[in-house]
Amino acid sequence: MAALADFFRALGNSAIITAQATVIAVFASLLAGYAYSRFRSRWLAVPPSC
Amino acid sequence: MVRLIPPIVTTLPLFPVTNALGLQDTHVLLAVLYATFFVSLGSFVMRTFIDQIPKEMDEAAAIDGAGRFTTLWRVIMPLSAQGMMAVAVFVAVYAWNEFLFAFIFTSIRAKTAPLVLAEVVGSFDGVEWGTLFAAATVQLLPVLAFVWITQKYLVAGLTAGATKG
Numbered sequence: 663m664a665a666l667a668d669f670f671r672a673l674g675n676s677a678i679i680t681a682q683a684t685v686i687a688v689f690a691s692l693l694a695g696y697a698y699s700r701f702r703s704r705w706l707a708v709p710p711s712c
Numbered sequence: 713m714v715r716l717i718p719p720i721v722t723t724l725p726l727f728p729v730t731n732a733l734g735l736q737d738t739h740v741l742l743a744v745l746y747a748t749f750f751v752s753l754g755s756f757v758m759r760t761f762i763d764q765i766p767k768e769m770d771e772a773a774a775i776d777g778a779g780r781f782t783t784l785w786r787v788i789m790p791l792s793a794q795g796m797m798a799v800a801v802f803v804a805v806y807a808w809n810e811f812l813f814a815f816i817f818t819s820i821r822a823k824t825a826p827l828v829l830a831e832v833v834g835s836f837d838g839v840e841w842g843t844l845f846a847a848a849t850v851q852l853l854p855v856l857a858f859v860w861i862t863q864k865y866l867v868a869g870l871t872a873g874a875t876k877g
Contacts, residue, residue, distance in 0.1 A: 665832075665843075668828060669825065669828050669847055669850075671823075672823050672824055672825045672827065672828040673825045673850070673851065673854075675739065675821075675822050675823060675824050675825075676807075676808055676824040676825040676826075676851075677854070678739050679739050679742045679743050679746070679807060679822070679824060680746075680803075680804050680807040680808045682739060682740065682743030682747075683742070683743040683744075683746035683747045683750075683803055683804075683807040684747075684800050684803045684804045684807065686743060686744065686747035687746070687747035687750045687751055687754050687799065687800075687803040688754070688796050688799050688800050688803065690747065690751045690754070690755075691750075691751055691754030691755050691757065691758045691796075691799050692758055692784070692788075692789065692792070692796060693784075694751065694754075694755035694758065694759075695754070695755050695756070695757070695758025695759040695760075695761070695762050695792075695795070696758070696762055696784055696788055698755060698756075698758075698759040698762075699758075699759045699762035699763050700762070700767070700770065
């Protein structure tokens with residue numbers, strides 16, 4: 663029973679971490695993607711194949 | 713470049729840093745690590761989606777008095793929601809199943825489900841296969857449901873920009 667409680671607590675931890683990581687990554691990707699798309703600079707240059 | 717580096721290489725320098733910051737065994741540390749490893753790919757996916765939004769939309773918003781952030785919030789974000797969902801699916805699946813960072817940077821408080829499953833396999837009493845497969849199924853269900861609901865965005869994310877030119 664203790665192992666079961668342990669597993670469900672770990673499952674809850676996974677859910678919390680996944681939610682936090684998703685929010686952070688999506689927001690940061692949105693900002694970076696906007697900068698890459700709209701601003702031209704030597705530092706933002708990416709290969710044409712990307 | 714970040715995607716080319718094997719994650720195990722980064723753990724050694726990260727360990728003293730996380731200790732110094734007092735972030736060992738916390739949810740925030742793993743969330744930031746997973747997000748960091750995915751922002752590089754996510755940026756390119758988002759860029760492909762945002763490229764498809766005409767720049768005239770930005771200009772129209774600017775004429776209406778919108779600043780850069782307002783344009784991003786009110787114009788770009790709603791129109792690139794599909795791309796955001798695609799990135800969210802990629803990150804969520806990766807974060808849900810990740811083992812290495814969780815194994816190294818957590819011990820008790822922030823232990824994740826894949827670690828507990830691995831402990832079942834490595835227990836001294838022998839492997840309880842029934843328990844293991846039941847737990848694996850329970851662990852699989854939430855992410856399976858999430859991917860099933862959002863799979864159309866995942867396909868859109870994979871094929872975005874495929875016919876550019």
